[in-house]
Amino acid sequence: MVARYNIRNTLFLEQQIRYLADNVGSRFSAKSISDFLKNQKFNMSSTLVADYSEAVTAACLVHRLYRYDIVGKRLFERGEKYFFENLGIRNAIVGYKPQDRGKRLENIVCNHLLFCGYEVQVGALSTEEIDFVCTRNGERLYVQVVSELTSAAMLEREFGNLLRIKDNYPKLVVTAQEHDENSYEGIELAGIRKFLTERLKP
Numbered sequence: 001m002v003a004r005y006n007i008r009n010t011l012f013l014e015q016q017i018r019y020l021a022d023n024v025g026s027r028f029s030a031k032s033i034s035d036f037l038k039n040q041k042f043n044m045s046s047t048l049v050a051d052y053s054e055a056v057t058a059a060c061l062v063h064r065l066y067r068y069d070i071v072g073k074r075l076f077e078r079g080e081k082y083f084f085e086n087l088g089i090r091n092a093i094v095g096y097k098p099q100d101r102g103k104r105l106e107n108i109v110c111n112h113l114l115f116c117g118y119e120v121q122v123g124a125l126s127t128e129e130i131d132f133v134c135t136r137n138g139e140r141l142y143v144q145v146v147s148e149l150t151s152a153a154m155l156e157r158e159f160g161n162l163l164r165i166k167d168n169y170p171k172l173v174v175t176a177q178e179h180d181e182n183s184y185e186g187i188e189l190a191g192i193r194k195f196l197t198e199r200l201k202p
Contacts, residue, residue, distance in 0.1 A: 005055040012042050016052050020062060020082050021093040024103045025110075027067075027079045027122075028053075053082075060085055063114060068121040068133050070165060081122050083110040101176065105192060106131060106145045109174050113143065116200045128161045140169040147176045159184050172199070 007013055019033055030046040030053065037044055057064045063083045067076040084090035087107055113120050113134050123130030123142065132143040142165060146158045162171040163185060171187045178191035190199050 001055045001059045004059075005051075007052070007055065009044070012037070012044055012048075013052055013055075015040065015042055016049065017056060017061070018093055020053075020056065021084065021090045024083055024090060024100075025081055025106045028082055029078060057082075061089070063110065063120075065110070065120055065122050065132075067124050070123050070125045070130065070133065075121070076124065079122075079124075083107045085111065087111075102145075102147045105147055105174075105176055108192065109143065109145050109195065112196055112200065116202045125161065125164060128164065130161055130165070140167075142169065142171040144171075144173045145175075146173065149173075149175060149177070155184065159187050162187050 001007060001013065002010055015037060016033065019036065020028075030049040034044055034046040034049045037049075053064070056062055061084065063085060065081045065083065067079045067081075068074070069076065084107060087104060090107070091104075110120060110132065113132060116136070118134035118136045118141070121133045121135075123133040130142055131145045132141075134141040134143060142162055144158050144162060146154065149155055149158065158173050162173070165171065172195075173184070173187060173189050174192060174195045175189070176192055178193065179189055181189060183189055188199075
């Protein structure tokens with residue numbers, strides 16, 4: 001990255017990569033990162049942040065997913081998300097934190113969807129968000145990811161977002177748990193082991 005893109009401020013590049021690693025799956029804004037790094041005494045413009053993000057993506061360190069308006073059928077210019085192509089590298093950068101379990105799970109699901117040949121975007125549905133909108137061979141799949149489902153409120157949130165999508169494409173919720181049930185109100189439910197080994201194929 002440093003040689004190909006003639007990057008001069010390597011310390012800033014390291015800080016930006018660390019930020020992306022610590023905020024896997026969070027909505028991204030070049031301005032918000034610029035503001036954050038200014039608080040860390042790194043005074044860099046949002047334009048330079050965007051340029052460095054492009055370099056990190058082109059180097060295949062991270063996947064960049066754009067946000068897609070499910071109703072309006074258009075891409076948003078801002079608010080993309082980043083996931084690491086190699087979670088081992090991500091964990092080496094920021095450490096293996098138990099509280100990051102949900103982030104790691106979402107990253108694993110994202111990587112598997114891409115490996116299986118899907119074009120993957122982050123879905124926007126009014127004020128709600130769908131973790132992944134996946135397209136392959138003209139077909140679509142909607143995927144929500146959650147570490148565990150332990151309450152009625154969590155069921156409503158994770159499945160409710162998918163139920164609001166008014167089309168007949170398949171919808172799936174992936175969790176870290178294994179379940180006796182395999183669906184909820186017509187939406188498929190799968191543990192991560194089943195998702196990786198049985199549910200999808202390249």
